[in-house]
Amino acid sequence: MIFVFIALVWLTGFSIARFLFPAPAGWSLHSVFLFSLGTGLGIGIASCLYFLSLVLFGPSPLILAGFGAVVAAIAILRGMSAKSRGIALEWAAGPAAPGYLTVLLLLAVVFAVTMFVVHSLENPHGEWDAWSIWNLKARFLFRGGERWKNVLSTQIPNSHPDYPLLLPSAVAMCWTLARGESIGAPIAVAFLFTLGACGLLISSVGILRGKTQALVAGIVLLATSSFIQLGALQYADVPMSFYILATLALLCLQDRFPGDLRFSIAAGLTAGFAPWTKNEGWLFLAAVLLARLIAILRFDRRVVLATQFLRFAAAALPSVALTAFFKLHFAPPNDLFGQKASDLAAHAAVFGRWVITLEGFVQMLFLMGGFLLPMVLILGLYWFLVRFHVEERERTSLATVLVALGLMLAGEFAIFVVFPPDIIAQLKLSLARVYMQLWPAALLAFFLAANPPQLLSTPAHAAAKTKTGAKSLKPKRRTAPAKPAHPSVRLN
Amino acid sequence: MIALVALALASSFWLLLDLISVYTRNTTTVGVAFFEDRFSEFRKTVAPQTVLSYLSDNPVNDPSNQSEFNLTQYTLAPAIVKPSLDEPLVVVNYHSATPDQAALRARRLVPLRDFGKGVLLCRNDAR
Numbered sequence: 001m002i003f004v005f006i007a008l009v010w011l012t013g014f015s016i017a018r019f020l021f022p023a024p025a026g027w028s029l030h031s032v033f034l035f036s037l038g039t040g041l042g043i044g045i046a047s048c049l050y051f052l053s054l055v056l057f058g059p060s061p062l063i064l065a066g067f068g069a070v071v072a073a074i075a076i077l078r079g080m081s082a083k084s085r086g087i088a089l090e091w092a093a094g095p096a097a098p099g100y101l102t103v104l105l106l107l108a109v110v111f112a113v114t115m116f117v118v119h120s121l122e123n124p125h126g127e128w129d130a131w132s133i134w135n136l137k138a139r140f141l142f143r144g145g146e147r148w149k150n151v152l153s154t155q156i157p158n159s160h161p162d163y164p165l166l167l168p169s170a171v172a173m174c175w176t177l178a179r180g181e182s183i184g185a186p187i188a189v190a191f192l193f194t195l196g197a198c199g200l201l202i203s204s205v206g207i208l209r210g211k212t213q214a215l216v217a218g219i220v221l222l223a224t225s226s227f228i229q230l231g232a233l234q235y236a237d238v239p240m241s242f243y244i245l246a247t248l249a250l251l252c253l254q255d256r257f258p259g260d261l262r263f264s265i266a267a268g269l270t271a272g273f274a275p276w277t278k279n280e281g282w283l284f285l286a287a288v289l290l291a292r293l294i295a296i297l298r299f300d301r302r303v304v305l306a307t308q309f310l311r312f313a314a315a316a317l318p319s320v321a322l323t324a325f326f327k328l329h330f331a332p333p334n335d336l337f338g339q340k341a342s343d344l345a346a347h348a349a350v351f352g353r354w355v356i357t358l359e360g361f362v363q364m365l366f367l368m369g370g371f372l373l374p375m376v377l378i379l380g381l382y383w384f385l386v387r388f389h390v391e392e393r394e395r396t397s398l399a400t401v402l403v404a405l406g407l408m409l410a411g412e413f414a415i416f417v418v419f420p421p422d423i424i425a426q427l428k429l430s431l432a433r434v435y436m437q438l439w440p441a442a443l444l445a446f447f448l449a450a451n452p453p454q455l456l457s458t459p460a461h462a463a464a465k466t467k468t469g470a471k472s473l474k475p476k477r478r479t480a481p482a483k484p485a486h487p488s489v490r491l492n
Numbered sequence: 493m494i495a496l497v498a499l500a501l502a503s504s505f506w507l508l509l510d511l512i513s514v515y516t517r518n519t520t521t522v523g524v525a526f527f528e529d530r531f532s533e534f535r536k537t538v539a540p541q542t543v544l545s546y547l548s549d550n551p552v553n554d555p556s557n558q559s560e561f562n563l564t565q566y567t568l569a570p571a572i573v574k575p576s577l578d579e580p581l582v583v584v585n586y587h588s589a590t591p592d593q594a595a596l597r598a599r600r601l602v603p604l605r606d607f608g609k610g611v612l613l614c615r616n617d618a619r
Contacts, residue, residue, distance in 0.1 A: 101497070104497055104501060107501060108500070108501060108504065111501070111504040111505060111508050112504065114508060115504070115507070115508050115511060118508075118511050118512055118515050119511065121515065122511075122514075122515050123523065123524075124524075124525075125523075125524040125525075125566075128559070128562070131524055131562065131563065131566040132562040132565075132566070135566070136562075136565065136566050136569055139566070139569040139570065140569050140570045143540060143569060143570040144540055144569075144570035145540060145570075147540055147541055147570060150540075150541075150570055150572060153572055155543065155572050155574055156565060156572055156573070156574075157561075157574075157575055158558070158562055159565070212493075216493060216496065216497060219497050219500050219501065220496065220497075220500050222500075222504070223500035223501055223503055223504035224500075224504075225503060225504055225507040225508075369503075370503065370507055371499060371500065371503040372499060372502055372503045372506060373499055373503075375499075375500075378495065378496050378499050379496070381495065381496075382493065382495075382496050386493075453493040
């Protein structure tokens with residue numbers, strides 16, 4: 001029964017995504033994009049609905065079921081009846097991807113799913129954060145009945161009562177509707193987010209840069225063992241990474257299709273769920289707004305600023321307002337932010353804390369991901385061979401992603417320096433997870449900028465025009481990059 | 493590109509093999525299932541609004557002390573478990589089946605019910 005409700009949640013999200021971007025019937029890149037986007041939309045909306053229902057009507061399964069049924073029915077009816085209109089999201093023009101890449105992608109999917117299943121069999125309740133925070137909160141919400149507010153009790157050490165409730169609410173909603181607790185709910189939610197992030201990366205890179213780049217990006221993310229492991233162990237960092245990637249990918253698509261402002265609406269929706277997932281979501285929301293502002297002012301027409309921002313803000317508002325309501329009305333102060341200003345100033349004044357944090361950030365670049373060799377070096381080598389090539393129309397997109405990720409990193413760096421009393425323990429505990437939150441979006445930025453490997457001596461537009469000719473192109477040794485026919489920026 | 497894809501897949505496969513070999517060794521770990529089993533009877537006796545103190549025979553600085561406390565809280569939710577001895581009822585998490593009565597008496601804890609496997613409910617007379 002639990003899985004029926006999980007499927008309904010996903011279907012609701014998919015229908016909302018399909019309502020926004022109606023896809024032609026049948027299997028296509030467009031539908032992969034919607035399947036993946038639907039995961040985060042469905043779970044985010046279900047979670048908000050559950051919390052609202054709990055606050056307004058108490059823990060009543062009947063009211064929740066009625067509330068949920070109305071929203072799901074409207075979404076599914078509107079989504080499924082939406083006629084294909086506007087743009088079709090297809091593979092970007094480029095050289096045909098070698099057949100073996102598709103096979104390797106499927107192999108990476110098999111490895112990732114097996115890894116997820118084995119982790120879930122070994123730790124069905126997840127790891128530390130899952131049973132100390134997220135699933136514990138879900139139990140308080142579900143088992144607590146009228147006393148659900150005990151989830152916010154400051155008497156429970158290590159449960160971080162101020163943490164937002166996207167994951168616990170989504171899980172507790174499935175348990176409430178199914179009238180029983182099953183560990184299948186958090187596992188299924190984690191699975192959807194993990195594979196959803198991979199699907200979203202593949203489809204968005206495919207739409208923006210073509211099939212070859214998309215398949216390589218997908219293989220790298222699926223083979224990032226730490227990412228799959230974090231997902232399977234039910235940490236909130238993977239859902240967070242999903243919302244970061246979704247927002248940035250949708251803003252990139254907005255730049256690719258400037259006439260269609262539904263991308264800004266969808267980006268607002270996903271960005272709005274970030275603060276409801278983790279406290280870092282506030283940092284991301286500020287970072288993405290600032291990054292977008294900088295990117296548009298620097299590279300785009302300023303007239304698009306107001307139209308895009310209005311739609312983004314309107315779509316983000318409901319979930320941001322709900323999170324603010326939770327924070328202001330229910331949540332106790334955050335344990336890190338609750339420290340005295342004089343202590344924080346003293347932390348910031350210690351030069352050693354800056355050095356330790358910097359050292360940690362640099363080391364983690366080489367350690368993250370769980371690869372046999374540091375992936376950052378391999379990506380560096382890949383860049384050396386193919387180089388970056390950013391077309392003019394992609395400058396705003398890439399600037400948005402890079403500035404947002406840069407601001408996130410800078411913000412996290414400042415948090416590490418200023419807040420934790422034991423900085424070394426905090427770095428050990430959470431820096432790898434911070435990197436994993438940003439990893440899918442960083443891969444989006446990398447493959448958005450990188451040249452397709454087969455186009456080392458051929459301008460992209462020429463290869464696009466002669467798709468059949470492109471098939472015969474074999475990877476060549478690096479030669480002098482060809483001059484593009486239209487203005488572009490080289491970042492190397 | 494080949495090197496990138498090969499490294500990614502080799503890393504994933506390598507870790508997968510490691511993971512499967514650990515899983516098939518079938519070692520017993522002190523995890524959630526173990527705690528759920530030990531506390532299953534105890535949980536049936538506590539009301540959702542109960543607030544319990546917690547006592548364990550783990551050394552305070554032992555890393556397992558924190559994780560066992562969290563696992564106890566996870567198992568007994570929505571009852572609240574506090575890592576102190578200031579509530580009238582105390583959940584005792586000992587590692588021996590026969591609890592150390594002298595240690596309990598020293599803290600003025602009176603056993604109300606022994607659930608076996610080192611799990612006890614005690615009354616706190618020290619309050």
